[in-house]
Amino acid sequence: MSASTVAVQLLDIAHTRSGDKGDMANCGVIALKPEWYPVLVRELTTDRISAHYGNLISGRVERFELPNLHALNFLLHGALDGGGTLSLKTDAQGKVVSTAMLRLIIHVPATEAAALGLPLYSAPV
Amino acid sequence: MTRTVRVASGQGFWGDSLDAPRQQVDGGPIDYLMLDYLAEVTMSILQKQKERDPAMGYARDFIGAIESVLPGIVDRGVKVIANAGGVNPVACAHALLAAIARAGHGGKVKIGVVTGDDLLPRIDELLAAGHELKNMDTGAPLSTVRSRVLSANAYIGSTPIVQALQQGAQIVVTGRSTDTALTMAPLRHEFGWAADAWNELAAGIVAGHILECGAQSSGGNCLHDWRNIPDLANVGYPIAEVQADGTFVITKHPNTGGRVSVPSVTEQLVYEMGDPHSYITPDVVADFTSIRVASDGDNRVRVHGITGGPSTPFLKVSIAYRAGYKAVGSLVYAWPDAMEKAELANRILRERMDRLGLKFDQVLSEFVGANATHGHLAGDGRHAPEVQFRIGVRGEDRASVERFTREIAPLVLNGPPSVTGFAGGRPKVEEVIAYWPALIDKRVVTTHVEVLS
Numbered sequence: 001m002s003a004s005t006v007a008v009q010l011l012d013i014a015h016t017r018s019g020d021k022g023d024m025a026n027c028g029v030i031a032l033k034p035e036w037y038p039v040l041v042r043e044l045t046t047d048r049i050s051a052h053y054g055n056l057i058s059g060r061v062e063r064f065e066l067p068n069l070h071a072l073n074f075l076l077h078g079a080l081d082g083g084g085t086l087s088l089k090t091d092a093q094g095k096v097v098s099t100a101m102l103r104l105i106i107h108v109p110a111t112e113a114a115a116l117g118l119p120l121y122s123a124p125v
Numbered sequence: 126m127t128r129t130v131r132v133a134s135g136q137g138f139w140g141d142s143l144d145a146p147r148q149q150v151d152g153g154p155i156d157y158l159m160l161d162y163l164a165e166v167t168m169s170i171l172q173k174q175k176e177r178d179p180a181m182g183y184a185r186d187f188i189g190a191i192e193s194v195l196p197g198i199v200d201r202g203v204k205v206i207a208n209a210g211g212v213n214p215v216a217c218a219h220a221l222l223a224a225i226a227r228a229g230h231g232g233k234v235k236i237g238v239v240t241g242d243d244l245l246p247r248i249d250e251l252l253a254a255g256h257e258l259k260n261m262d263t264g265a266p267l268s269t270v271r272s273r274v275l276s277a278n279a280y281i282g283s284t285p286i287v288q289a290l291q292q293g294a295q296i297v298v299t300g301r302s303t304d305t306a307l308t309m310a311p312l313r314h315e316f317g318w319a320a321d322a323w324n325e326l327a328a329g330i331v332a333g334h335i336l337e338c339g340a341q342s343s344g345g346n347c348l349h350d351w352r353n354i355p356d357l358a359n360v361g362y363p364i365a366e367v368q369a370d371g372t373f374v375i376t377k378h379p380n381t382g383g384r385v386s387v388p389s390v391t392e393q394l395v396y397e398m399g400d401p402h403s404y405i406t407p408d409v410v411a412d413f414t415s416i417r418v419a420s421d422g423d424n425r426v427r428v429h430g431i432t433g434g435p436s437t438p439f440l441k442v443s444i445a446y447r448a449g450y451k452a453v454g455s456l457v458y459a460w461p462d463a464m465e466k467a468e469l470a471n472r473i474l475r476e477r478m479d480r481l482g483l484k485f486d487q488v489l490s491e492f493v494g495a496n497a498t499h500g501h502l503a504g505d506g507r508h509a510p511e512v513q514f515r516i517g518v519r520g521e522d523r524a525s526v527e528r529f530t531r532e533i534a535p536l537v538l539n540g541p542p543s544v545t546g547f548a549g550g551r552p553k554v555e556e557v558i559a560y561w562p563a564l565i566d567k568r569v570v571t572t573h574v575e576v577l578s
Contacts, residue, residue, distance in 0.1 A: 015348045015388060016348060017346075017392040017395055019396050019398075023262065026395070026396075028395020030349075030388070030392065054500075054501060055500065056499075056500045064400060066401050067414070068415065068417060068430075069394060069395070069418065084166070084559065085166055085448075086487075086519065086557060086559055088453060088518070090493060091498050096498045098348075099499070100498065100500070100502050103499065103502050
């Protein structure tokens, strides 16, 4: 990344909850501060989320915006190995799919991070 | 002073806290107690119980819950709405009447019973009449699994519960009502909301969605600031204080733990959400992008601005069918090189299954402690101090699944070293009851209400 951008981890700017709908997991992502919501809208594109989960999901990603709650809702198709009682997964109901989302690291302009007070990510040593 | 109706949540699923109903009835003023007992898989379990004993097939915990709150509801007139009837609401109501009589309150409590959601006895008639009951996810017609169907229930809305309340019922027992109808019905009954008062009805749905998972909106399972959420051992379950215009406050009783906050309520609002513009229920289609939430003091969150629109011509149907067998087993490997040992055990076990010619529809290996929930995002697990190797199989042939369960324990003596955690013995073979979601024309589902005392 260029010197003018900084890394921010989703863990530090949002909280999440997930659940199941058949073989699909839903993942709600809520900005910790209302002024951070536009950053989520811009950065958490369906392509980005799809690439982040990679082989953890077998289908497409849908996204819905809830500006009233400063939240995004993602539907992750094919996330649950068949879902419901068919699934053999530990997380058959997608309860913690939302925590994997929080690992995402985004890169934002340093000036924006400073203006919005975004916590910066420093990789664990 | 506008009138407030208080609806309290006392059960988020069958298996939830046994103390919550009493805490809600005795902990402060409430008008209604709603108890949600049913999940998708619950109906098929209850159907199996009913096949063994025609007097069973309902959530038996419910009887104990009512016994624990009887003095409070008799003295103060608190009403109870519960979908505890499962596949046998009538038997549930009779068991309840017997329990009330045993407690010395016979004749004092009227019980409303809602039936008509159970489509199992009508399924061939419905298929013959051209209702295909196609799987909403795959498009397959129900005829492909007809012979394996165990239960079939329409999700019914709040109308029959409202009718039971109008007929004087103090406790209303339903089968497969929607979870949200349990909260909606008392509000329609109290405020007289018209069947096309879409915004008020949508508000009732949102209140129901916040209440239906018990303490999950009042500090339980809340990620936001979780370290500082106080006294979860005495968590207060949520209460909706609702006004006639559909605005409401979510709160909990004083002197209870947990926390009702904008983040705790918002986490519950996005839980199991699909398209937020259309949250479809039998009563109304609610728009979750209209919801406004704001802090209204300590442990109080105000929810308002909710809009909705006409319901659809369909009801959702939950069908359960037999779908083969599964078993899951595990072993624990310790440092050093825990992950490598677990991976070797996995390769050995899979080779054994190949040599035995075992075929399954699904085989899944997970390495708990390394990457079972976050996959590649969690790294390679090389430094994990211990790893639980967990492997599951699923298939139509019970004997193959049975044979698989006998292949895990031998690894303790003939596989990689530093292994433990096998004290539970051979994994159990379970029958898989799968879920088949479908839609049906609302007009063919007729509900009935009966009030007993």
